[in-house]
Amino acid sequence: MVRFEAVSFGYEGKQTIYxxxxxxxxxxFAAIIGANGAGKTTISKLTNGxxxxxxxxxxxxxxxxxxxxxxELARTIxxxxxxxxxxxxxxxIRDEIMFGLKCVLKDNHEIEERINQTLExxxxxxxxxxxxxxxxxxxxxxxxSVLATRPEILVLDEPTTGLDYRECMQIMELVQxxxxxxxxxxxxxxxxxxxxxxASRVLVVxxxxxxxxxxxxxxxxxxxVLKAASxxxxxxxxxxxxxxxxxxxxxxxxxxxxxxxCLKEGASL
Amino acid sequence: xKGLLNYVEGNSVLHRMNPLSKLIIALLISVSCFLCKGHxxxxxxxxxxxxxxxxxxxxxxALGLLKTLIKLSIVLFLLQVFFIRDGNILLRLPxxxxxxxxxxxxSLLLVLRLxxxxxxxxxxxxxxxxxxxxxxxxxxxxxxxxxxxxxxxAIRFIPVFMNDMQAIMEAQTARGVxxxxxxxxxxxxxxxPLCVPLLVSSVKRIEYxxxxxxLRGFHHRKKNSGYKQYGFKxxxxxxxxxxxxxxxxxxxx
Numbered sequence: 399m400v401r402f403e404a405v406s407f408g409y410e411g412k413q414t415i416y417x418x419x420x421x422x423x424x425x426x427f428a429a430i431i432g433a434n435g436a437g438k439t440t441i442s443k444l445t446n447g448x449x450x451x452x453x454x455x456x457x458x459x460x461x462x463x464x465x466x467x468x469x470e471l472a473r474t475i476x477x478x479x480x481x482x483x484x485x486x487x488x489x490x491i492r493d494e495i496m497f498g499l500k501c502v503l504k505d506n507h508e509i510e511e512r513i514n515q516t517l518e519x520x521x522x523x524x525x526x527x528x529x530x531x532x533x534x535x536x537x538x539x540x541x542x543s544v545l546a547t548r549p550e551i552l553v554l555d556e557p558t559t560g561l562d563y564r565e566c567m568q569i570m571e572l573v574q575x576x577x578x579x580x581x582x583x584x585x586x587x588x589x590x591x592x593x594x595x596x597a598s599r600v601l602v603v604x605x606x607x608x609x610x611x612x613x614x615x616x617x618x619x620x621x622x623v624l625k626a627a628s629x630x631x632x633x634x635x636x637x638x639x640x641x642x643x644x645x646x647x648x649x650x651x652x653x654x655x656x657x658x659x660c661l662k663e664g665a666s667l
Numbered sequence: 668x669k670g671l672l673n674y675v676e677g678n679s680v681l682h683r684m685n686p687l688s689k690l691i692i693a694l695l696i697s698v699s700c701f702l703c704k705g706h707x708x709x710x711x712x713x714x715x716x717x718x719x720x721x722x723x724x725x726x727x728x729a730l731g732l733l734k735t736l737i738k739l740s741i742v743l744f745l746l747q748v749f750f751i752r753d754g755n756i757l758l759r760l761p762x763x764x765x766x767x768x769x770x771x772x773x774s775l776l777l778v779l780r781l782x783x784x785x786x787x788x789x790x791x792x793x794x795x796x797x798x799x800x801x802x803x804x805x806x807x808x809x810x811x812x813x814x815x816x817x818x819x820x821a822i823r824f825i826p827v828f829m830n831d832m833q834a835i836m837e838a839q840t841a842r843g844v845x846x847x848x849x850x851x852x853x854x855x856x857x858x859x860p861l862c863v864p865l866l867v868s869s870v871k872r873i874e875y876x877x878x879x880x881x882l883r884g885f886h887h888r889k890k891n892s893g894y895k896q897y898g899f900k901x902x903x904x905x906x907x908x909x910x911x912x913x914x915x916x917x918x919x920x
Contacts, residue, residue, distance in 0.1 A: 443837070446841055448837045448840060448841060467845070467847045467848075468840045468841060468847055469840055469843050469844060469845040469846065469847055469848075470843075472840070472841060472842055472843030473843065475841075477838075477841035477842070479838050479841070481834075483864055483867060483868055484831075484834050484835045484837075484838040484864055484868075485838045485839070485842065485864075486864060487835075487839070487860050487861055487863045487864045488860070488863070489863070497842075497860070498842045498843065501842055501843030501844050501845075502843045529867055543842070544842070547842075547843070
């Protein structure tokens with residue numbers, strides 16, 4: 399779906415991304431992790447052509463981002479920014495969702511239908527003013543207007559910054575459900591617990607380079623890479639690693655409890 | 668255009684000068700641009716501006732600024748040159764439009780003035796820390812801090828708003844708004860709805876700014892509250908004298 403081929407990127411003479419190559423496949427839930435300033439957001443902006451690579455190329459469903467307009471790529475890629483206030487520009491929720499839809503759809507009947515559907519899914523009152531709502535609600539409105547366009551690929555740039563646990567879960571569970579239905583998700587974050595709970599694949603970025611790319615278990619076990627990227631594995635994964643082989647590949651508290659239960663039963667037999 | 672007003676670190680004579688004398692020199696240059704009537708004199712002033720930038724180590728920035736101004740000047744020049752109908756006709760165009768020698772001379776003078784007078788203030792802001800400028804205005808000119816703060820904040824917010832606008836445009840392009848179109852009229856039409864998010868974020872930012880200023884004792888700041896002393900040295904007096912001469916020359920040449 400998304401392919402980076404030896405991508406480098408520099409801004410005003412300062413190189414920020416060096417020779418990054420990877421491919422996100424359909425249905426992936428990939429997390430891009432790294433410390434602040436590592437180049438995560440730059441990578442996410444390279445995917446939909448807001449930034450164009452200085453060398454190498456980025457392909458989205460076979461289309462080169464250098465030759466395709468970002469506004470055209472918007473039909474395939476939905477992008478949720480960290481700050482919803484940059485996205486919201488209408489004075490009612492209904493108009494806001496409509497604004498996004500009108501950019502990618504022509505059929506008025508279809509637009510109307512999708513707005514109603516989206517309002518229902520999110521439980522919004524369409525006549526409310528987004529600017530008077532809480533930060534978490536505004537993030538949900540931004541997400542709603544992105545999802546209304548039904549993108550095949552969803553790019554999330556630190557989608558849960560500044561949200562409380564409940565708001566965070568509301569957003570992430572929705573994204574997870576979409577992923578189950580086939581949407582490809584690319585999530586930029588430094589919240590390791592979030593990565594642990596939702597992502598299946600992890601890409602580690604540090605100093606503008608791709609340091610690791612693989613499934614959760616193998617990446618979290620790679621202490622060297624995590625150290626180079628100034629990251630700590632999630633507590634539960636770290637604990638599982640320290641406990642050794644019987645606890646291999648555990649990323650959730652539930653799994654840990656199950657495994658302990660299993661081992662206990664095994665021992666008592 | 669980005670970062671045009673940001674301070675550039677350095678230790679040149681211009682950096683070490685008193686902020687007030689820099690401000691006065693910038694104003695002297697601007698005023699002399701408007702007083703003089705000679706094209707060559709204005710060209711000279713533009714060169715002086717570039718020379719000053721070179722001394723301050725921001726020659727490239729000055730060149731960039733000049734390029735932007737030249738682009739703007741071309742538009743202005745074209746607008747102006749067709750509207751002056753006095754003087755000898757040099758070129759006749761259809762629809763009773765013509766270009767006269769007076770029109771040409773006046774339009775050229777206008778754009779040269781624009782270039783010569785805009786540069787010094789921008790360059791001065793690149794070579795002076797905002798804090799120094801506001802302190803010296805309070806300390807030496809006795810302007811109440813409240814008013815200085817308004818001025819400084821307005822200048823400081825320009826690049827902030829530009830960044831905000833950039834980010835908003837990125838966010839909207841990502842949604843499918845065609846900002847990447849080549850059609851400039853279409854682009855202008857698309858920008859209008861974006862004033863809403865910009866306005867909302869600006870009002871919020873200003874409110875936070877006011878709140879934090881008040882928390883740090885904004886109202887207690889007086890003429891003698893500053894820690895740094897801003898004295899006048901040889902270079903200040905020399906510079907002021909030199910550019911006063913320029914002003915005098917602009918009237919008589």
